[in-house]
Amino acid sequence: MEVTNVSEYQAIAKEKLPKMIYDYYASGAEDQWTLEENRNAFARILFRPRILIDVSKIDMTTTILGFKLSMPIMIAPTAMQKMAHPEGEYATARAASAAGTIMTLSSWATSSVEEVASTGPGIRFFQLYVYKDRNVVAQLVRRAERAGFKAIALTVDTPRLGRREADIKNRFTLPPFLTLKNFEGLDLGKMDEANDSGLASYVAGQIDRTLSWKDVKWLQTITTMPILVKGVITAEDTRLAIQAGAAGIIVSNHGARQLDYVPATIMALEEVVKAAQGRVPVFLDGGVRRGTDVFKALALGASGIFIGRPVVFSLAAEGEAGVRNVLKMLRDEFELTMALSGCTSLKQITRNHIVTEWDAPRS
Numbered sequence: 001m002e003v004t005n006v007s008e009y010q011a012i013a014k015e016k017l018p019k020m021i022y023d024y025y026a027s028g029a030e031d032q033w034t035l036e037e038n039r040n041a042f043a044r045i046l047f048r049p050r051i052l053i054d055v056s057k058i059d060m061t062t063t064i065l066g067f068k069l070s071m072p073i074m075i076a077p078t079a080m081q082k083m084a085h086p087e088g089e090y091a092t093a094r095a096a097s098a099a100g101t102i103m104t105l106s107s108w109a110t111s112s113v114e115e116v117a118s119t120g121p122g123i124r125f126f127q128l129y130v131y132k133d134r135n136v137v138a139q140l141v142r143r144a145e146r147a148g149f150k151a152i153a154l155t156v157d158t159p160r161l162g163r164r165e166a167d168i169k170n171r172f173t174l175p176p177f178l179t180l181k182n183f184e185g186l187d188l189g190k191m192d193e194a195n196d197s198g199l200a201s202y203v204a205g206q207i208d209r210t211l212s213w214k215d216v217k218w219l220q221t222i223t224t225m226p227i228l229v230k231g232v233i234t235a236e237d238t239r240l241a242i243q244a245g246a247a248g249i250i251v252s253n254h255g256a257r258q259l260d261y262v263p264a265t266i267m268a269l270e271e272v273v274k275a276a277q278g279r280v281p282v283f284l285d286g287g288v289r290r291g292t293d294v295f296k297a298l299a300l301g302a303s304g305i306f307i308g309r310p311v312v313f314s315l316a317a318e319g320e321a322g323v324r325n326v327l328k329m330l331r332d333e334f335e336l337t338m339a340l341s342g343c344t345s346l347k348q349i350t351r352n353h354i355v356t357e358w359d360a361p362r363s
């Protein structure tokens with residue numbers, strides 16, 4: 001059956017993948033309230049389309065950190081993509097390049113920074129988890145820089161792993177035929193079997209819980225790459241991130257996999273945008289599945305969005321072709337949304353093109 005929207009890939013992935021792997025990709029933390037909310041909250045935003053505007057030409061191009069992109073739709077870091085498909089991160093990298101957009105590679109990728117770079121040209125960001133051993137971190141950042149990665153997305157919402165009950169039940173661990181390729185040769189490349197979640201044990205053993213704002217400054221001393229702080233959902237932390245030298249903010253709740261009962265990212269976005277005061281670009285990830293979602297995020301002040309699960313689900317279903325199709329469907333839907341709202345370029349998308357449930361009534 002023909003896939004006609006991004007969400008349809010989830011059911012296909014569920015059928016194709018072993019339960020342990022599907023559950024790892026799909027699930028959120030604890031009650032998964034935030035997981036549902038990330039999607040549901042988009043339905044609390046409606047359009048105020050403008051009519052009788054010449055929409056025969058639509059320009060979706062944008063510039064992000066100085067890089068020209070075909071559209072404001074980018075790929076978030078998702079770990080261990082070779083569990084979904086043998087080509088894993090290679091396929092994702094090629095699909096992103098072909099679509100003229102950015103792929104963010106996870107620290108916990110099953111392909112190394114060098115391997116992903118060797119797939120060909122492309123604008124790529126590197127997602128960083130900070131390990132207790134700072135030499136490991138410094139080496140990895142330098143390798144990413146040498147391999148041509150353009151920015152660091154520093155994930156700040158994971159001092160410990162959120163309680164993902166499906167992973168605990170399934171005793172989730174990285175299948176033995178795969179490694180976290182960026183750490184190959186070190187003990188850190190493998191994940192032990194555990195009595196609960198192997199990933200939770202790995203994080204508890206390796207990831208630095210003491211990480212603080214001074215480390216954001218430290219990172220800037222070891223790299224010239226701009227640093228995006230990923231996982232900010234409050235005005236307070238937005239101001240601190242900018243003070244610490246962040247080049248951008250990613251409003252993210254880690255796809256609802258960390259602290260449950262945080263708001264949907266689309267509901268936290270405006271607070272962050274206001275606090276940023278235009279000093280740095282603000283991005284969003286979490287629950288984006290439609291072109292209308294992309295438009296809503298931009299209308300609330302985001303400079304672009306990232307998608308997570310749609311990439312792993314489409315990889316599982318169809319490999320590189322699946323990821324290409326996800327990017328194409330979102331692009332086509334976003335273009336149509338712009339046309340039907342009367343916007344021909346991204347800068348024409350304004351707060352007046354939407355109304356949210358939390359807005360005061362218009363007089």
Ligand code: FMN
Pocket residue numbers: 024025026038076077078079106107108127155230252253254255256257285286287288306307308309310312
């Ligand atoms: N975020 C990270 O910063 N690093 C990771 O390694 C990482 N791995 C993820 C693995 C999976 C299977 C999923 C679903 C998310 C992961 N995330 C990771 C979070 C994503 O970068 C992103 O914030 C989230 O998936 C966006 O929500 P969405 O899946 O609803 O699009």
